[in-house]
Amino acid sequence: MEKTNLCVKCINWDHRPEGNPGELMGYCIARKKNVGPHYQCDLFQLKTPEITALMNRRIYGAYNEENGEDFDF
Numbered sequence: 001m002e003k004t005n006l007c008v009k010c011i012n013w014d015h016r017p018e019g020n021p022g023e024l025m026g027y028c029i030a031r032k033k034n035v036g037p038h039y040q041c042d043l044f045q046l047k048t049p050e051i052t053a054l055m056n057r058r059i060y061g062a063y064n065e066e067n068g069e070d071f072d073f
């Protein structure tokens with residue numbers, strides 16, 4: 001059975017391509033350090049559109065996309 005890199009599917013993955021980390025390296029928000037690919041991880045949480053939106057709201061506050069002006073910090 002082929003191993004799957006969980007990090008690229010995880011809400012905790014922050015690839016930060018501007019740092020030129022390479023295809024498989026990135027920053028793990030949960031572990032607070034750069035990590036290589038994990039094929040098993042107790043902290044894995046599947047990145048879904050709903051969880052991504054929730055994370056963005058926590059980080060950036062509410063944003064009304066209809067008029068692009070209403071921030072709620």
Ligand code: SF4
Binds near residue numbers: 007011012041042043
């Ligand atoms: S929590 Fe685990 S699977 Fe998710 S990015 Fe960090 S190391 Fe990878």
